[in-house]
Amino acid sequence: MPVPLLKLTNVNKSFGPIDVLHGISLEIFAGETLCLLGDNGAGKSTLIKILSGVHKPTTGAVEMDGAPLAFDSPRDAAERGIATVHQFGGTFPLMSIGRSFFVGAEPTRRVGPLRVFDRKTANETAVRAVRKLGITRIDDGDRLVGGLSGGERQALAIARAVHFGAKVLILDEPTAALGVKEAAHVLRIVLQARQSGIAVVFITHNVVHALTVGDHFAVLIRGAKAADFRKGEKSREEITDLMAGGEHMAELEAEIEGFNAAAGQAPEAVR
Amino acid sequence: MTSDASRAATTAAPNPAQDAAPPAPRARRSLGGLLRRPETGSLIGLAAVFAFFSFFGGADFLSAGGFASWLNVASELGIIALPVGLLMIAGQLDLSIGTILPASSMTVAIVSGRFGAPIVVGILASLALGLAVGYLNGALVVRTKVPSFVVTLATLFAVAGFTLGLSVILTGSTSVALTAPEPAKGLIGDYVGGKFQTSIFWWIGAVVVVEFVLHRSRYGNWILALGGDPVSARNAGIPVDRLTIALFMASGLCAAFVGMEQAILFNSAQVSAGQSFIFNSIIAVVVGGVLLTGGYGTVAGIVFGTMTFAIVNQGIFYTGFDANWASAIIGALLLAAVLMNNTFRNMAMSVAARPKA
Ligand SMILES: Nc1ncnc2c1ncn2[C@@H]1O[C@H](COP(=O)(O)OP(=O)(O)O)[C@@H](O)[C@H]1O
Numbered sequence: 001m002p003v004p005l006l007k008l009t010n011v012n013k014s015f016g017p018i019d020v021l022h023g024i025s026l027e028i029f030a031g032e033t034l035c036l037l038g039d040n041g042a043g044k045s046t047l048i049k050i051l052s053g054v055h056k057p058t059t060g061a062v063e064m065d066g067a068p069l070a071f072d073s074p075r076d077a078a079e080r081g082i083a084t085v086h087q088f089g090g091t092f093p094l095m096s097i098g099r100s101f102f103v104g105a106e107p108t109r110r111v112g113p114l115r116v117f118d119r120k121t122a123n124e125t126a127v128r129a130v131r132k133l134g135i136t137r138i139d140d141g142d143r144l145v146g147g148l149s150g151g152e153r154q155a156l157a158i159a160r161a162v163h164f165g166a167k168v169l170i171l172d173e174p175t176a177a178l179g180v181k182e183a184a185h186v187l188r189i190v191l192q193a194r195q196s197g198i199a200v201v202f203i204t205h206n207v208v209h210a211l212t213v214g215d216h217f218a219v220l221i222r223g224a225k226a227a228d229f230r231k232g233e234k235s236r237e238e239i240t241d242l243m244a245g246g247e248h249m250a251e252l253e254a255e256i257e258g259f260n261a262a263a264g265q266a267p268e269a270v271r
Numbered sequence: 272m273t274s275d276a277s278r279a280a281t282t283a284a285p286n287p288a289q290d291a292a293p294p295a296p297r298a299r300r301s302l303g304g305l306l307r308r309p310e311t312g313s314l315i316g317l318a319a320v321f322a323f324f325s326f327f328g329g330a331d332f333l334s335a336g337g338f339a340s341w342l343n344v345a346s347e348l349g350i351i352a353l354p355v356g357l358l359m360i361a362g363q364l365d366l367s368i369g370t371i372l373p374a375s376s377m378t379v380a381i382v383s384g385r386f387g388a389p390i391v392v393g394i395l396a397s398l399a400l401g402l403a404v405g406y407l408n409g410a411l412v413v414r415t416k417v418p419s420f421v422v423t424l425a426t427l428f429a430v431a432g433f434t435l436g437l438s439v440i441l442t443g444s445t446s447v448a449l450t451a452p453e454p455a456k457g458l459i460g461d462y463v464g465g466k467f468q469t470s471i472f473w474w475i476g477a478v479v480v481v482e483f484v485l486h487r488s489r490y491g492n493w494i495l496a497l498g499g500d501p502v503s504a505r506n507a508g509i510p511v512d513r514l515t516i517a518l519f520m521a522s523g524l525c526a527a528f529v530g531m532e533q534a535i536l537f538n539s540a541q542v543s544a545g546q547s548f549i550f551n552s553i554i555a556v557v558v559g560g561v562l563l564t565g566g567y568g569t570v571a572g573i574v575f576g577t578m579t580f581a582i583v584n585q586g587i588f589y590t591g592f593d594a595n596w597a598s599a600i601i602g603a604l605l606l607a608a609v610l611m612n613n614t615f616r617n618m619a620m621s622v623a624a625r626p627k628a
């Protein structure tokens with residue numbers, strides 16, 4: 001077995017008296033997508049906040065490239081190549097595309113004794129980076145980030161991570177607020193990032209999205225890892241049941257179909 | 272794609288090729304783009320106010336004296352509004368400028384007027400006082416996480432108390448005379464052509480410096496990011512604590528400069544001057560299109576907002592109207608500015624959403 005890029009062993013996390021994660025062990029490999037699945041409140045965001053240096057595990061070990069480590073801060077994790085696009089926030093809606101792309105790493109050029117922000121380079125680099133991900137509607141780096149659609153903002157954040165040489169790209173529910181077409185764009189970009197050798201951690205509670213991009217899956221139920229399997233090892237129905245906490249979603253779906261049939265409608269899949 | 276071989280092969284590929292990228296097209300600049308700039312709203316407001324007072328104020332308002340009267344007010348307010356604007360963009364308020372100003376006036380007057388120290392010593396002492404109070408504000412905001420509104424309200428009163436107390440102890444009075452020698456007088460606090468305060472030139476200098484900092488240096492990007500989302504800004508590696516302290520020190524310094532300038536200009540200092548600058552600077556900045564909640568603003572906008580305020584404040588005396596109406600106009604302007612700026616901001620944000628030609 002190759003050495004995992006990131007490895008969690010028996011990680012627990014509690015906030016005061018509230019236990020959020022119990023005994024989580026996970027391995028993340030370069031060039032692979034790990035899908036973290038689970039219902040709302042299962043602890044997915046908390047888990048990736050441990051990977052991105054926002055939280056420290058209460059107990060348990062984190063290893064990177066086989067060496068134990070503890071992130072001091074999100075900055076520390078970012079410097080080691082872990083780029084995270086958090087579920088909420090993380091972009092600056094009133095900043096231009098070029099400026100927000102380079103926050104904290106602004107390109108400058110010398111003008112006499114002064115160091116001047118190189119707007120032209122920043123804009124061109126940012127626009128080129130998102131266009132490379134297939135978002136060709138963005139052509140002006142002076143436009144405000146707030147004018148972009150949700151999918152375009154995700155693409156901008158991913159492009160930024162790729163540009164700054166991320167080894168691990170963590171995306172917390174990147175498709176949750178998107179329409180069908182936008183979500184498909186983001187999924188394509190995730191596949192593109194993975195192909196370039198980046199390890200991707202992709203959080204979703206949409207099984208179809210997960211099956212589209214995932215190589216390897218972990219299902220969280222109430223803070224514990226309920227299953228861990230590779231692509232092709234489980235069917236969509238099995239995964240759906242797992243995510244619903246082991247309840248038989250098929251029965252529920254059949255019941256719904258029953259209602260639909262009674263109403264004289266063509267039976268439709270729930271998802 | 273899930274084989275061990277592909278895992279191993281791709282471990283070290285952090286930055287995929289830059290070369291295969293499609294070329295970035297040239298950014299387009301257009302009148303439409305200009306119209307969508309949020310500070311365009313403040314420029315329109317300035318033009319409207321100027322037209323209004325040109326009409327009702329007549330030739331007197333448009334004479335050199337008329338210009339001097341509002342430019343003098345604008346320059347002192349403007350020197351303070353610039354750093355207050357930077358702070359607001361960064362998501363902070365500074366109320367303490369209202370007492371740093373008289374404290375600084377009293378410092379230069381006591382040190383160089385009452386005790387006869389060289390004027391340079393008095394000037395440096397007053398500026399140092401502004402920097403020190405600014406540092407205190409910044410450090411308290413960063414350490415305690417108490418909102419800056421409360422922190423600077425506390426220092427506003429504390430500084431007022433110290434100024435009054437120490438002035439009475441040291442001079443037995445609440446007003447002190449100061450006669451500044453040349454060249455300090457001519458450079459800092461005098462009239463050019465009998466009408467225009469030297470502070471106008473200092474204001475222009477401050478505009479150039481702050482324009483550079485906010486729009487042309489990397490620090491400007493840090494300020495915008497800090498006000499836009501402090502958590503993300505910190506995660507991006509911006510030294511947000513030091514930046515916050517530096518911004519409070521800048522507003523302390525500028526308030527102290529204006530206090531010192533007034534003492535030299537008027538040849539005396541009073542403990543009670545300056546309170547009006549608290550609200551006026553906030554009004555100028557907000558009328559100038561700076562977002563009250565931080566994350567957006569321009570130096571051009573702050574300058575337009577400052578001029579608008581000064582024109583209303585002084586222009587009223589050139590009309591036949593009761594001067595009390597100036598406050599009503601400023602109130603209406605403030606509301607209109609906030610609404611108009613929201614519209615412009617929404618337009619600017621929605622630009623990319625229209626379908627591509
Ligand atoms: N900082 C915190 N303090 C206390 N409880 C928290 C904190 N963060 C998350 N939780 C709790 O942990 C649980 C898991 O949350 P989260 O990781 O956001 O779930 P998910 O992302 O899977 O929807 C929730 O019950 C949430 O209330």
Ligand SMILES: [Mg+2]
Nearest residue numbers: 044045087172
């Ligand atoms: Mg979540």
